[in-house]
Amino acid sequence: MSESNIPVLEVKDLKKHFPIKKGLLRRTVGQVYAVDGISFSIKSGETLGLVGESGCGKTTAGRAVLRLVEPTSGTIEVGGTDITHLSKGELRPYRRQMQIIFQDPFSSLNPRMYAGDIVGEPLLVHGVSSAKERAEQVAALFARVGLRPAQMSNYPHQFSGGQRQRIGIARALALGPKLIVGDEPVSALDVSIQAQVINLLQDLQRERQLSYLFISHNLAVVEHISHQIAVMYLGRIVEYADTRSIFTRAQHPYTEALLSAVPVPDPAIKRQKRVLQGDVPSPVKPPSGCHFHTRCPYAVARCKIESPPLREIAPGHHVSCHLR
């Protein structure tokens, strides 16, 4: 297949800066550098895990990929087409190819709509106008995500959190997308339900050659589902490699610190914990040079001055650090 050579999603130097406006005249007094030049790509049928602590810009990155927030600069290519500057109307056919699953299973479903209508809505918007046809497709989607088609005429509040997340997944699947952005799709669920939903996502991936951009702060979950992992810190990707390399040969000090915070279910293993000192600096005034130098245990003088580029230090393994 020649198609598989073109990545489903290719993001280049994506930036999203939010202006801070103040005063009567709404003058721009500063910028929040939420996403500050990130690049990654996702192949068909693969998952990229985007990890980082809260406020590092991972959610904004996911939103920007779907053009739910307008990127400040950079390009987003979906299946080889640059969608960065498409108008709303031009973008519409590409909306079929990419969908989103939200973190909060409560606020992501309109409380006044029937579950069946929520899942059927993408079909309605994209021209499946016959109610019967929609109902059939929705019933099939319900069955696929593990809900009973009889529940189509229930309201969202009549479902549990896990079931609601399944409704959200069914809605995302309705248009037969190639890419699904999961914005912390399991973070709000109980651990047992998390496993079920992740298994469902993986089954769907195998079945439909889906690609996921899986945004999470939970490394254990990301390890389980991802083929590639990108670690974000303050709007930049600091390390980007396949899952195995990240978990066995992490190079960036920040990744090391994140990994050491993952609990290991074996009390016999004694590990050296690296607890980061201090807080994440403000994305309004990110530190000079390497963003991480304020908390990095190995920082040298150079780190404060020069921003390290994302270099390929081994095949497929990219790190942004002067010391590696």
Added chain:
Amino acid sequence: MAIIDHDAALDRAGANVSSKWGQVWFLARRYPLGSVGAVLVIVFILTAVFADFIAPLDPTATNSRASLATPGSAYWLGADFMGRDMFSRIVHGARISLAVGLGATLLGGVLGVAIGLMSGYLGGWFDLATQRLMDIMQSLPLLVMALVMAAALGPSLENTIIAIAIPLVPTVARVVRSSTLSLREQPFVEAARAVGMGEMRIAVRHVLPNTLAPLIVLGTAQLGSAILTEASLSFLGLGIPEPYPSWGRMLSESAAEYVRTAPWLVVFPGIAISLAVFGTNLLGDALRDILDPRERT
């Protein structure tokens, strides 16, 4: 040990209700106050619609010999000083009150919802401009505005409705705008956007229905106050012109002169207004609960 009667428990929860009438009956038992309100409103509406058949006499026909007649067999609720039958006037007054109440609430509500939704959803300079306009509208006293309107257009039913509707617009617009502001940031709105739904459609399909609950309460409360406002406007000669019967005018024009000598001229229109306002408020409260799917099981 208590034995659980499952069927009875299910009945109470409304699980076995299938027919339309069964549902109505179930809701009536569940919301007794609401059903009282519903009955009052239905009686009110029926009276307005069938006023010609219910009223025994012409509400505008005067009779000098029956001036200030006491309630009795000839004049059930008495007669005013011009000898007009109070019962017939009250029955016909329901028509005026309903027209003014519904007309003003609907007109003000529709305008307010449209402005509030656009203002909250679009934001930016449009929001700023409309909000200042709403401030200006709210700062104008109702009676002054009605005076200007009556002077410019002449007192009539339509102008009364418009005069009462206008001050309603900013109130409704504020309520809708504030809920729109929080709703437009909800993930389900983003989901609709991710699907490629147009902004107008999102606003109407996803945002508007979620602003309705407070609106229904506001609307029914306004229905009552619109009836009251009509009364004060009519009293000042700015509302419904003579000789059409308006509860408000009946009440206000007789209150000063006849409250001691002929109390029925004050009491009965007063009861009519109270029941209509009370009924709409009770119904509104119940409707809010019923229409919100989260309140139902």
